[in-house]
Amino acid sequence: MYRFDIVHSSSKSKARAGVLHTPHGPIHTPVFMPVGTQATVKGLSPDQIKQTGAQVILANTYHLMLRPGATCIDLHQGLHRFMNWPYPILTDSGGFQVFSLSNQCRIFDEGVQFKSHLDGSYHDLNPQKVVDLQKAFRSDIMMPLDICSGYGASFQQVQADLEKTHAWETTACQYWQALQTPQWLFGIVQGGTYPELRRQSAEYLSGYPFAGFAIGGVSVGESRQQLEEIIGFTAPLLPDLKPKYVMGLGLPENLLFAIQEGVDLFDCVLPTRLARHGQVFIQGKRVNIKRAEFEFDLTPLDPNCACYTCQHFSRAYLRHLFKAKELLSQTLLSIHNVYTLVHFVDHLRQEILSGNL
Amino acid sequence: MYRFDIVHSSSKSKARAGVLHTPHGPIHTPVFMPVGTQATVKGLSPDQIKQTGAQVILANTYHLMLRPGATCIDLHQGLHRFMNWPYPILTDSGGFQVFSLSNQCRIFDEGVQFKSHLDGSYHDLNPQKVVDLQKAFRSDIMMPLDICSGYGASFQQVQADLEKTHAWETTACQYWQALQTPQWLFGIVQGGTYPELRRQSAEYLSGYPFAGFAIGGVSVGESRQQLEEIIGFTAPLLPDLKPKYVMGLGLPENLLFAIQEGVDLFDCVLPTRLARHGQVFIQGKRVNIKRAEFEFDLTPLDPNCACYTCQHFSRAYLRHLFKAKELLSQTLLSIHNVYTLVHFVDHLRQEILSGNL
Numbered sequence: 001m002y003r004f005d006i007v008h009s010s011s012k013s014k015a016r017a018g019v020l021h022t023p024h025g026p027i028h029t030p031v032f033m034p035v036g037t038q039a040t041v042k043g044l045s046p047d048q049i050k051q052t053g054a055q056v057i058l059a060n061t062y063h064l065m066l067r068p069g070a071t072c073i074d075l076h077q078g079l080h081r082f083m084n085w086p087y088p089i090l091t092d093s094g095g096f097q098v099f100s101l102s103n104q105c106r107i108f109d110e111g112v113q114f115k116s117h118l119d120g121s122y123h124d125l126n127p128q129k130v131v132d133l134q135k136a137f138r139s140d141i142m143m144p145l146d147i148c149s150g151y152g153a154s155f156q157q158v159q160a161d162l163e164k165t166h167a168w169e170t171t172a173c174q175y176w177q178a179l180q181t182p183q184w185l186f187g188i189v190q191g192g193t194y195p196e197l198r199r200q201s202a203e204y205l206s207g208y209p210f211a212g213f214a215i216g217g218v219s220v221g222e223s224r225q226q227l228e229e230i231i232g233f234t235a236p237l238l239p240d241l242k243p244k245y246v247m248g249l250g251l252p253e254n255l256l257f258a259i260q261e262g263v264d265l266f267d268c269v270l271p272t273r274l275a276r277h278g279q280v281f282i283q284g285k286r287v288n289i290k291r292a293e294f295e296f297d298l299t300p301l302d303p304n305c306a307c308y309t310c311q312h313f314s315r316a317y318l319r320h321l322f323k324a325k326e327l328l329s330q331t332l333l334s335i336h337n338v339y340t341l342v343h344f345v346d347h348l349r350q351e352i353l354s355g356n357l
Numbered sequence: 358m359y360r361f362d363i364v365h366s367s368s369k370s371k372a373r374a375g376v377l378h379t380p381h382g383p384i385h386t387p388v389f390m391p392v393g394t395q396a397t398v399k400g401l402s403p404d405q406i407k408q409t410g411a412q413v414i415l416a417n418t419y420h421l422m423l424r425p426g427a428t429c430i431d432l433h434q435g436l437h438r439f440m441n442w443p444y445p446i447l448t449d450s451g452g453f454q455v456f457s458l459s460n461q462c463r464i465f466d467e468g469v470q471f472k473s474h475l476d477g478s479y480h481d482l483n484p485q486k487v488v489d490l491q492k493a494f495r496s497d498i499m500m501p502l503d504i505c506s507g508y509g510a511s512f513q514q515v516q517a518d519l520e521k522t523h524a525w526e527t528t529a530c531q532y533w534q535a536l537q538t539p540q541w542l543f544g545i546v547q548g549g550t551y552p553e554l555r556r557q558s559a560e561y562l563s564g565y566p567f568a569g570f571a572i573g574g575v576s577v578g579e580s581r582q583q584l585e586e587i588i589g590f591t592a593p594l595l596p597d598l599k600p601k602y603v604m605g606l607g608l609p610e611n612l613l614f615a616i617q618e619g620v621d622l623f624d625c626v627l628p629t630r631l632a633r634h635g636q637v638f639i640q641g642k643r644v645n646i647k648r649a650e651f652e653f654d655l656t657p658l659d660p661n662c663a664c665y666t667c668q669h670f671s672r673a674y675l676r677h678l679f680k681a682k683e684l685l686s687q688t689l690l691s692i693h694n695v696y697t698l699v700h701f702v703d704h705l706r707q708e709i710l711s712g713n714l
Contacts, residue, residue, distance in 0.1 A: 039677065043684040046669070048402075068652070068677040075653055076671065084669040295425070296432055312403070312441040314433065320396065320425040327400040327684055 002140075002184050002211065004243050008353050014236065014262035017352040020243055022088045022140040023182065024080060027056045029243065029264035030352075032255065032345040033090060034271065034338045038063050039073075039083040041338070042272045043330040046084045051308055052339040053346065056087060056140070058267045061133050062094025062101065065123070066116050070136040078138025090267070091139035092247070093130050093188075095146045096216075107164065111145065127172040135181055143214065144172035146188045151221030158192040165190050166204050173208045184211035186245060192217055193226050195233050202237035212243035212265075219248035219268075228257055235261040252284065252344050259348050260357065266345065271337030272330075278322045280333050281340040289333065294319045307339035308332075359497075359541055359568065361600050365710050371593060371619035374709040377600055379445045379497040380539065381437060384413045386600065386621035387709075389612065389702040390447060391628065391695045395420050396430075396440040398695070399629045400687040403441045408665055409696040410703065413444060413497070415624045418490050419451025419458065422480070423473050427493040435495025447624070448496035449604070450487050450545075452503045453573075464521065468502065484529040492538055500571065501529035503545045508578030515549040522547050523561050530565045541568035543602060549574055550583050552590050559594035569600035569622075576605035576625075585614055592618040609641065609701050616705050617714065623702065628694030629687075635679045637690050638697040646690065651676045664696035665689075 001023050009016040020027040034041045034049065037060045041049050049057065059079055064070070076082040079089050098105055102114035111126025127145045134142035145168050147161040169187055176185040187210035191197030205213060215234050218227055231246060235258070238244050243264045249255060250268025258266070274280070278289045282302050289301075300310035301318065309318070309332040321329035351357040360378045367373065377384040391398045391406065394417045398406050406414065416436055421427070433439040436446050455462055459471035468483030484502045491499035502525050504518040526544055533542040544567035548554030562570060572591050575584055588603060592615070595601050600621045606612060607625025615623070631637070635646045639659050646658075657667035658675065666675070666689040678686035708714040 038681045038683055039674070040681075040683050040685045043688075045405075045665075045685065045688065067681055068673065072653055072673055072677070075655060076673070082671070082674055084674075296429055298432060308402075314439070316425065316429055316433070317396070317439055317441075320429070324395045324397075324424055326395055326397050327687055328397045328402065330684055331400075331402065331688070 001182055004212070004241070006241070010352050010355070010357055012355075013260040013357060015260050015348075015352045015357050016262060016264070017349050018243070018264060020264070022184075024086060024088045024140055025055070027088055028349060030259045030345050030349055031055055031265055032250075032341045033058050033265065033267040034342070035267055035269045036083070036085075037269070038067070039079060041334070042276070043327070043334050044338070048308070048331070048335055049085065049338070050087070052335060053342040054338060056090060057085060058090050058092060059137070059139065060092050060094060060097060061130060061137070061143075062097035064091075064137065065094065065133050066118055070133050074136040078136070080138060088140040089137075090141040090265075091134045091137055091143065093134075093143040093145050094125065095130075096148045098125060099148060107147070109164070109167070111168070127168040128175045131172055131176050131179070131185065135179065135183065138183070140183060141212070142176070142183055142185045143188060144169045144185060146190060146216060148190065148217045148220065149192050153192055155194055155197070158190075158194055158197055162190050162197055162201055166201070169205060170208065173210060177209065186210055186212040186214050186243075188214045188216040188247070189234055189238070190217045191234075193222060193230060195229070198230060198234045199237060202234055206237070206239055210242070212245060213238040214245040214247050215263075216247050218246060224254070227254060231258050231261050231263065235263055250341060252341070255341075255345060256348065259345070259352075268341075271341050272334045275330055275333035275337050278329070278333065281337055289315065289319050289322050291319075301336050302340070305336065305340065307336050309336040358539055361569070361598070363598070367709050367712070367714055369712075370617040370714060372617050372705075372709045372714050373619060373621070374706050375600070375621060377621070379541075381443060381445045381497055382412070384445055385706060387616045387702050387706055388412055388622055389607075389698045390415050390622065390624040391699070392624055392626045393440070393442075394626070395424070396436060398691070399633070400684070400691050401695070405665070405688070405692055406442065406695070407444070409692060410699040411695065413447060414442060415447050415449060416494070416496065417449050417451060417454060418487060418494070419454035421448075421494065422451065422490050423475055427490050431493040435493070437495060445497040446494075447498040447622075448491045448494055448500065450491075450500040450502050451482065452487075453505045455482060456505060464504070466521070466524070468525070484525040485532045488529055488533050488536070488542065492536065492540065496540060498541045498543060498569070499533070500543055500545060501526045503547060503573060505547065505574045505577065506549050508549075510549055512551055512554070515547070515551055515554055519547050519554055519558055523558070526562060527565065530567060534566065543567055543569040543571050543600075545571045545573040545604070546591055546595070547574045550579060550587060552586070555587060555591045556594060559591055563594070563596055567599070569602060570595040571602040571604050572620075573604050575603060581611070584611060588615050588618050588620065592620055607698060609698070612698075612702055613705065616702070616709075625698075628698050629691045632687055632690035632694050635686070635690065638694055646672065646676050646679050648676075658693050659697070662693065662697065664693050666693040
């Protein structure tokens with residue numbers, strides 16, 4: 001049922017266009033995936049998400065295990081029915097959130113113990129449990145427990161984290177294979193900003209039968225140059241016949257770069273987070289809708305955009321909603337931002353197919 | 358273009374079913390109108406509002422004159438295009454808000470001066486200006502400036518307020534007629550809880566060629582019995598061939614009572630306000646979605662409801678969204694609550710037509 005087909009490989013760059021087949025439909029790659037951390041893309045109904053052109057969304061294991069809990073989602077036969085999104089879903093492992101969000105966190109060889117940021121309760125996670133949770137979620141693509149070293153961590157620290165990450169991912173991969181679930185599990189390459197560690201990680205993980213590979217530990221504070229170095233160095237080391245995913249990337253310039261390095265999948269909270277602060281994409285630029293110049297502006301956000309928001313509302317109306325702190329502001333601005341990123345990547349896919357990228 | 362046709366009058370009560378024709382389409386009465394104070398029904402896109410079955414919505418002159426201002430809405434050729442709602446709109450005069458929301462308020466013979474609750478700026482309103490504002494808004498039904506006496510005000514106070522209200526409404530009516538705008542202007546009956554003053558007000562205003570009549574100054578703190586006394590006494594005093602509107606009514610039991618007294622139009626913030634606090638209508642009762650018993654409840658809010666929310670989401674999911682403070686919670690709960698009230702009144706209309714009410 002799962003299959004990744006590369007439809008066209010560019011002769012001008014490493015870019016490729018593909019189709020990732022899942023039980024919930026195909027994903028045409030390269031693709032941008034909006035984030036629905038708590039089983040909702042903030043402010044959008046499933047209909048509205050679909051209207052942005054999104055093919056697949058992300059949800060987060062850390063958040064969902066704490067609330068509403070795996071039992072509740074399992075009872076709904078998984079996330080798709082729980083949130084009424086019948087299309088593909090990828091779930092992040094929650095590793096990143098364990099280290100960034102929880103109040104306390106202790107790392108053992110077998111896994112981590114952490115204190116919930118919601119109510120202070122203690123929880124354990126280990127590689128097997130993280131797969132089990134995502135099995136209950138029925139996500140189409142699962143991610144294994146890993147350690148995302150903080151930006152600026154020393155070589156020794158990153159190396160130690162990487163060793164544990166590899167052990168956990170090996171366990172996860174073996175556990176996943178024994179389960180014989182149809183869901184896919186990806187491996188996650190770590191290694192911070194150290195090329196040698198990135199190479200070690202890519203080579204080590206490539207030896208395991210993961211269904212695809214992600215580059216983690218980026219978009220955590222590094223410069224654009226460092227980001228490009230990591231992606232440009234690591235992506236080509238991953239098996240070309242499997243999907244490649246860079247986690248947490250949402251700026252158009254970064255997406256363009258990574259796609260040319262052969263990356264297929266992207267996710268980011270950027271479009272909905274920007275919307276919450278009134279920031280919108282207008283012809284490639286980020287602009288705040290609060291600006292006084294929009295007070296009487298009858299034109300749509302972006303005259304070339306075909307999203308629901310641009311087809312039906314003026315900048316003046318959107319500015320009014322934002323200033324009046326109306327909920328509809330977040331919804332309409334998010335629709336535009338998500339649509340913009342989804343279609344930016346779709347457009348690059350067309351450029352690959354027509355031999356221009 | 359405007360016309361009010363009574364299609365059927367009940368033989369069992371004063372209830373009637375009618376059609377109010379407007380340039381933006383017909384309104385089948387009796388009807389419940391959701392409130393979109395700031396040119397948005399909180400949390401709902403125009404598509405979502407329409408899907409609730411709403412035929413007409415309310416907006417508020419006080420809020421809109423302050424933000425975004427009449428100039429902005431006028432530039433959009435009115436509220437319909439501004440908020441992308443091509444169906445009928447009724448605008449409240451803002452009289453109620455001037456007295457309840459503004460920081461300071463001085464009443465003169467010619468009108469009122471008040472201080473904005475937004476930025477402390479001073480503004481004047483008078484009967485003519487309130488009509489001019491609504492002319493700029495292009496609302497289908499306009500309301501005149503009035504004074505809504507506080508609940509518990511003395512006979513003398515209410516009488517004095519009423520005298521001023523009548524003078525203002527007379528001015529508004531004459532000004533409106535001279536303008537020759539196709540928009541409709543209603544009169545507003547005041548008089549507090551004093552039958553004698555209500556009678557005076559109804560009789561006085563009936564002498565002017567308003568297009569319809571509203572009963573104001575209810576739902577301001579009085580008991581259900583007092584409310585029913587006011588409506589039961591006042592509604593029959595209004596001209597039967599014109600639409601009758603009770604302002605601010607949203608509880609099903611109150612709507613049922615008023616419809617049997619011949620009232621045609623209702624509005625209330627209740628369905629969206631309740632949703633904000635997690636309160637939903639379930640088979641006639643108000644229930645909080647937070648309840649622990651809903652944690653694993655896979656059934657829809659109301660198994661007999663055909664709204665988007667009930668067709669697609671479980672109580673467990675809606676509880677999760679509310680507890681996680683997700684924006685989508687307000688949207689989905691509002692859709693259900695608005696749908697419920699709109700269809701409750703629609704159902705009563707069918708009962709009138711089939712001779713059961």
